[in-house]
Each structure stands twice: as C-alpha cells, then as structure tokens.
Amino acid sequence: MKLLKTLMAGAALVVGLGGMAQAQEKTKIGFVYVGPVGDFGWSYEHDQGRQAVEAEFGDKVETMYVESVPEGADSERVMTQMALDGADLIFTTSFGYMDPTINVAKKFPNVKFEHATGYKQAENVSTYSARFYEGRTVIGHIAGNMTKTNTIGYIASFPIPEVIRGINAAYIAAKKVNPDVKMKIVWVYTWFDPGKEADAATALIEQGADVIMQHTDSPAAMTIAEEKGIYAFGQASDMKQFGPNARLSSIIDNWSPYYIARTQAVMDGTWTSTATWDGIAPGMVGIGDFSDNIPADVQASATALKDALASGATHSFTGPLNKQDGSVWLAEGETADDGTLAGMNFYVEGIEGDVPQ
Amino acid sequence: MDISIVSLIATLIVAATPILLAATGELIVEKAGVLNLGVEGMMIVGAISGFIAAVNTSSPFMGFVMAAVAGAILSYLFAILTQVLLANQVASGLALTLFGLGLAALMGNSYSGVKPPSTPKMEWFGLADIPVVGPILFNHDLMVYFSIFLVFAVWVFLKFTRGGLILRAVGENHDAAHALGYKVVRIRVLAILFGGACAGLGGAYLSLIRVPQWTEGMTAGAGWIALAIVVFASWKPWRLVLGAYLFGGVTILQLNLQASGVDIPVSYLSMAPYLVTILVLVIMSADRTRASLNAPASLGKIFHASS
Numbered sequence: 001m002k003l004l005k006t007l008m009a010g011a012a013l014v015v016g017l018g019g020m021a022q023a024q025e026k027t028k029i030g031f032v033y034v035g036p037v038g039d040f041g042w043s044y045e046h047d048q049g050r051q052a053v054e055a056e057f058g059d060k061v062e063t064m065y066v067e068s069v070p071e072g073a074d075s076e077r078v079m080t081q082m083a084l085d086g087a088d089l090i091f092t093t094s095f096g097y098m099d100p101t102i103n104v105a106k107k108f109p110n111v112k113f114e115h116a117t118g119y120k121q122a123e124n125v126s127t128y129s130a131r132f133y134e135g136r137t138v139i140g141h142i143a144g145n146m147t148k149t150n151t152i153g154y155i156a157s158f159p160i161p162e163v164i165r166g167i168n169a170a171y172i173a174a175k176k177v178n179p180d181v182k183m184k185i186v187w188v189y190t191w192f193d194p195g196k197e198a199d200a201a202t203a204l205i206e207q208g209a210d211v212i213m214q215h216t217d218s219p220a221a222m223t224i225a226e227e228k229g230i231y232a233f234g235q236a237s238d239m240k241q242f243g244p245n246a247r248l249s250s251i252i253d254n255w256s257p258y259y260i261a262r263t264q265a266v267m268d269g270t271w272t273s274t275a276t277w278d279g280i281a282p283g284m285v286g287i288g289d290f291s292d293n294i295p296a297d298v299q300a301s302a303t304a305l306k307d308a309l310a311s312g313a314t315h316s317f318t319g320p321l322n323k324q325d326g327s328v329w330l331a332e333g334e335t336a337d338d339g340t341l342a343g344m345n346f347y348v349e350g351i352e353g354d355v356p357q
Numbered sequence: 358m359d360i361s362i363v364s365l366i367a368t369l370i371v372a373a374t375p376i377l378l379a380a381t382g383e384l385i386v387e388k389a390g391v392l393n394l395g396v397e398g399m400m401i402v403g404a405i406s407g408f409i410a411a412v413n414t415s416s417p418f419m420g421f422v423m424a425a426v427a428g429a430i431l432s433y434l435f436a437i438l439t440q441v442l443l444a445n446q447v448a449s450g451l452a453l454t455l456f457g458l459g460l461a462a463l464m465g466n467s468y469s470g471v472k473p474p475s476t477p478k479m480e481w482f483g484l485a486d487i488p489v490v491g492p493i494l495f496n497h498d499l500m501v502y503f504s505i506f507l508v509f510a511v512w513v514f515l516k517f518t519r520g521g522l523i524l525r526a527v528g529e530n531h532d533a534a535h536a537l538g539y540k541v542v543r544i545r546v547l548a549i550l551f552g553g554a555c556a557g558l559g560g561a562y563l564s565l566i567r568v569p570q571w572t573e574g575m576t577a578g579a580g581w582i583a584l585a586i587v588v589f590a591s592w593k594p595w596r597l598v599l600g601a602y603l604f605g606g607v608t609i610l611q612l613n614l615q616a617s618g619v620d621i622p623v624s625y626l627s628m629a630p631y632l633v634t635i636l637v638l639v640i641m642s643a644d645r646t647r648a649s650l651n652a653p654a655s656l657g658k659i660f661h662a663s664s
Contacts, residue, residue, distance in 0.1 A: 036573035038462060040469050068458075068574055153616070159623075186615045187623045193577040196608070198568045199372055203612040206364055219470075223570045241470030242570060356623040 027089070027267050029053060030082035031065035032075060034094035034217075035192040041217035041236040042191065042253070043067060046093045046116075049255030056260045060267070071096025079104040083111045089266045091259065092116065094191070095160055101125060112271050114262060117162055119342055121273055128258060131279030132162070133169035133341070134309045135251035136213075137316040138287050139233045141305055142248055143211040144174030144181050145298045146231055153204030154185045155197060155214040155221055159356045161344045163215045168348045169316045170213055173305075175350055184209055187356055194220035205230060211248070222246060231293070238288045249302075250288030257283065277338065281310040317341065322349035365613055366493045366606075370501055371567055373605030375400070375559040375576075377504045379583035380590070380597050381511055382555025387587055388515065389548035390528035390655035394450025395435055396556050397580025398457020403428040403557025404564035405465040408473055408571045411561075417476040421500065421561050428557020429550045431457055436549040440542045443659050458574060468571045476500070476566050500562055505598065507555070512594040524548060528653035531660040541660050556580065589638060591651040600637075607633050 031050050035043040050063050064085070066078045075097045082090050083104060089112045092101045098118035105113045105125045113125040121127055143152050152174060156163050167185060174181045184207055186200045193216075201212055201221040205228050212232040214221045219242040225232035226243035234240065234250025258276065265271040278284035287306055290299045308314035319330030324347040330336060347355060379396050386393050406427030411420025435453050438444040476498045478485070484495040515521040524544060526534040531541045563579065564571055582604060590596035611626035 036462060038465065038469055038573035040572065184616050184618065186612055187627065188612070189627045190577070192574070194568045194570070194572050194575040195372065195375075195563060195577060195579065196612075199368065199609055200612050200616075202368055203609070203616040206361065206368075206613065207616040209616075218572050218575070219570060220568045220572070223568060227569065352618055353620075354622070 026060060026062045027057070027263065028085070028087045029061060029063045029263060029266075030079075030085075030087040030090040031063065032069050032078055032082070032090065032092045032094075032097060033065060033067040034069060034071065034096070036067050037065070039192060039217050040219050040239065040242070043093070043217065045236050045253040046091070046255055049259040050091075052256035053259045053263050057263060057267075061263060069097075072100070076100040076104055079113075080107070083108040087111060089114065089263065089271075095158075095162065112266055121275055123273055126262075126272075126274045126276070128274075128276040128278075129162070130253055130284040131277060131316075132251060132253075132285060133165045133316050134279040135285045135287060136166045136169035137173040137309060138302055138306050139213065139249055139251060140170030140173030141177055142290075142294060142298060142302050143170065143213065143231075143233075144176070144178035145301075146248060146294065147174075147178065147181060147211045149208045149210045150178065150180045150182055151208045151210065152181060152183045153201070153207070153209030153212045154183055155200045155204070155212065155216055156185055156187045157191050157216050158189060159187065159345075161342060164347070164355060165341055165344045166215055167351065168344065171351050172317070172321065172348060177301075183351055185351075185353060188216060190216065192217045194218045197221050198224050201225065201232075202228075219243075234288055240288070245293070247288075248291045248294055252286035252288055254283055254286050277342075279309065280306060281312070323347070324349055324351060363489055363492050365609060367496065369602060369606040369609040370497060372609050373601040374501050374504050375562045375567060375579055376583045376586060376605065377597060377601035378500075378507070378559035378562060379556040379580060380586045380601060381504070381507050381594070382552035382559075383583055383587050384590070384592060384594060384597060385511060385524070385555075386548050386552035387656055388528045388592060388653055389524050389545045390531055390653050390658065390660075391439065391545050391549055392446045392450065392657040393432065393435055393453070393549060393552055394447060394584065395432070395453025395457065395580075396552075396583050397576055397578070398454035398460075399428045399431050399553050399556035400457075400560035400563070400580045400583075401461040401574070401576045402431050402457045402464075403560030404575060405461040405468065405560075405571060406557065407561025408468060408471075408564045409464065411473045411565055412468065412471055415474045417474055417565055420473070420565050421558055424557040424561030425554040426557070428553040428555070428560065430553070431460075432549050432553025432556070433546075435553075436546040439659070440546050440549070443661060446657050446659070454580070462573045465571050465573060469573075471571065473565050473569055473571075475569070498566060500558070500566065508594050508598055515594065525653070528655055531655045531658070535660070535662060541662075545660075556583070559583065585634070589634060592653065593651070600634075603637070604630055604634060 033043040037047040069075045069078050091114045093116045095117045101115045115127050117129040118127050171183050188196050188200050197216050197220040201224040210230045212225050214235050219239045222232045222239050222243040225246035231248050232246045236253050238250045315335040317336035319334040320332045321330040323329045403424035407420040407424030410423035411417050438449045439446050481495040485491045527541050527544050535541050586600040589600040607630040611629050
C-alpha cells in the first residue's frame, strides 16, 4: 500500500514536472524502515524525523518511505527502487541494511546514503548512530536502585555490538548502585514481534525479574510489565501510554536535528561522507521523564548522572573494568575508546551466560 | 534450572491459541479445495477490528464477535476473486495478506497505546485451585476452551456428518461433486468465510489477550505459521492441536531456558521450534503414499462448471 502510494506520488510528480519544467527541483529523500511506522518504538521515531524534515523544508523537499523492509536482499531492491525514483538522499535505518546499502551505493554514485548504526562507510555512504549506551547507563542506574529481587530482565534482539554495548552499560551502572544485582538476558532474534517479546517478558518475570529492559522495538514488554505490576523502560519512544504505572523512564531517540542537518547539506551541496555518533549532549539520545515511583534521591542521582554523561565528566565505560573472563579491560580511570565500543563483542565481568556467536 | 513446568504449559497454551484458531479455519478451507494464503492479512484485520470493538464497547466478547465478522468480510473478498472471478488462488491470497496489513494499519491509526478491557478467566468453581492440574487446565480464558472445542467440532463435522462428507468431496474432486449436483462454489465460499472468521478470532486473541495492545504488524508471521501447521497436521484436526502446542511449546521453552540461564548456546535454542517442526514433517512424510493421500486432491485448483 505505502509503496503504491509512493509510486503514484512519483508518477504524479513526473506529470507535474512536465507542466512546469522551470520550477525548482525538489530534493528527494528516501527512508527505509525495518518495522512499521506505527510500532511506537524504533521506526516510529525515524518517521518522526522524516516528518520533521518535511515540516522544516516544506515544498523544497519530497520524502518517501517504505516500511517493514526485511534486512537482506529485499532491502537492496527497495533502495534501488528509491534511487531509480530519483532520490537524492536515502536513510537506511537498521543495522542489517549495512551491506545492502554499500552495494546499492556503488551502483548509484550520485545518490547519498546514510546508514544507521553500522560501521561501513563509502564515498557516498555516511554512518550515523546514537550513543544509546549513555541512556542505558542512566536507566541501568535506576533499575539497580529499583529492583527488589536484584534481578533485571533484558530482552535482547541480535548479538551485534550495539546491543551488547547496551547490556554492558546497563549492567555496569546497575552493579555500581546494587552489588547483588543479576541480569537475565533473553535473545529473541527479532527486532519486532510483539507476541514473542511479550513471551520473553513473561519468561523473565517467571525467573524473578522485577525490572525489564528491552532492545526490541515494540511496546509489548511494557504492556506485560504493567499487567504483572513490575517496572520497565520505554525503548526508542517514551511508551508511557502502554504502561502508566510500569514505566520508570525511557530512552528516546531523536533523529530530527540530524535528518534536517543532512538534508540541508545535500541542498547546499556540502554533503560529505561522515561517521556521526552523538549521545545525550547534542540531544540525539533523550531520557524520558522520571516516574513518580522512583524515590526522589534516585531521581536526583539519575539526573546528576545524566548531566555528567552529557558534559563528559563521566563516561559509561570507565575503569576499573574486567571482561567476563576476568581479564583486565580498562585500568582505573581509563575510558573505553570508540573503536572498542563500536566492535564490542564481549560481556563485562559479572554478567552470566555467553554472547551468542 | 528452576523452570516451573506448570506455568510453562499455561503460557504455551496462550502462545499457541492464536495459531490454533487460524489453522482450524484454514483446515476447513483447504479441505474444501481452496488454498487461502491470506491468513496473515485476515488475522491482523481481526486483531484490530476486535480491538476497536472491545475498546468501544468495553466488552472483550463483542471484540471477538466483531473480529470474526471482520475476518469473514475480508475473506469474502478472496471468495469473490477466486470463486466468482476465477482468479489465481495463490496470487489472491498473497494480495489479501498485503491488503489486510495495510488496511489494519489504517484502521488502527488512533488505537496505539489504548488499553483493551481485560478478558476474564473462566470460572470453574474452584477447580483452578487444584495444584498442578488447576493452573494448567482450569485457569484460562474462554477462548482457549473455545479453540479446543472448535477443533472438536471440526473433527465431528468432517468425520461424522453429511455436510462434512460433501465438503470433503468438493475438496477431493470438484468435478465429481458438481456432477452429483452439489453447489461447489457455494460450499467453497462458506468454507472461506469460516476460515476468515477463525483467522479473525486468532488475531483478536493476539491483540486482546496475548499482548493486550495494538501495534501495527503485530501478527508478525503468525498467519504463515498457521498455514504451515495445517500441512504439518496433514489436514487432520487433532494434529492441529499437537502442531500448534508443539510449536508454541518449544518457542516458550527456549525463552524460559534462556531466562533461567541454562548453558545451551542460544542459537540452538532459537532454531529449536523450526528444527522440531522439520523433524516431525520428515517423520510424518516418510510414508510417501499416505502423506500425499491426505492432501485434498483439488487443493488450489480453479473450478468452473463449464470445464
């Protein structure tokens, strides 16, 4: 349906252009989403960014998007179609689009590509991501304070560095305030499957978790947490409406400023291939309001932590830290470099279980 | 490991019920000789229709009724395409899925983040308090029992009634059934409507009970699993229950094993439901002649009285 709409809009545009050849050409921007725009999580926030671009530039841009695009060969087809439709800039918004983006970019050297959360750049491919782990540190701090069973449940998607980084960041922060804390991790191998996410949440609660974190895209776990009377955090979006009592806080992705800046760069002809990785300070990662269920002193310490992360006074990964096998990773006071973080494939000391290979 | 078998079984029943409902409907459709690949689309339209009805009337019961109606209406579209206009069933079914997903997204626009009324558990006069057996058998909502009853009813219908015999005749050889004077198209349309209603119920179970929320695309492939389970069951009603509970059970079990920190590589656990399904399929189709006998002979073939 959406694709059809896009195609029809494209056809209408071609017809329209014929009539007014001298009219200024619009900048066309494509977005490829991994889930539906109505997931109220990851893809929803990217679409908010798209709408912000439209609101900012009005008639000067035309945006198109295709939602629920599977990672892999199918995404290559969608990107190719967008490039053929005359897109000037294409945002591919999931890790699994990395190689397809590089492949399609080779075929269309004049089209600019922006791939989210990946690490492969090219002449016409930029990468961008948010330092979600800074947000994980803040909610890990809250979770460590709030858990009564000393068990935090974590619904993980795929064993990629971004997800592992989030688990480590949350665990380190929780452990700091609660030395007895344990983290139980369930890998669901999907970004979006509300039924499975709900089942994973139920399984974690069965195993004693009373605070749930997730790295999947739907608010299903939040709904289950609300039902079972435990706590959870909004992921990517605020998700408050899904768990008014369960939601403690949230990590909110805010892509709008970046999308607007990159669109402007294409219009001005100043676009270059870059690798952006922004955190709390520039506002790409937002922390949602704190719930009244969080005691005032924890709210205060969480706010202080957030400010310290923003100012750079604190880093989520500050030594002394050991890897899971007990070997030294960071010495006292040392902070992790971006290279290690970007390729992180190990748990820190204290987390049980193995990273799936 | 400390997994409670009792709660495990209770959860797996909840996880399996949407698939079981949809598969039961599809079984009747395929027994009538029609292959409707639009289960996913009918499920999701049922999910949102049931959700809207339940929210607006505060009655989960009305939700399920409307979900069945909506699923049937959508399947009627498929019936017109394939039975009247003689369109290709595979293509029409796929189109129905795409259409259903889009339509549901449109209908559900303003229903994200809304909380549906909760569905009460069945009252079994204290039977739920019996240890072990109670939580497993007597602590569910009405729809769980209904889904089992539906399988029973379908089994009785197909095996013991004249109507069931006619339906099977239409599915096995529509020309012969036609020659005998049976209204092939009418029977098939009715079967398709039944399939649509069941898929709608399955979808509503997902949005009203299993996840209690509306999210776009929330069926996430459940309809395809339902289709696979019909084949898995070799078109026999009771095997549907086995298939759906086995699939749901292994999925839930692997999540619980992970949560309890069992030392088995996660990748093996994740592929377990699919591995088990393939294994059972291989075992069941080992006897080639019998397996092929089970599939309705006219499945997916277009019927026209003149040919």
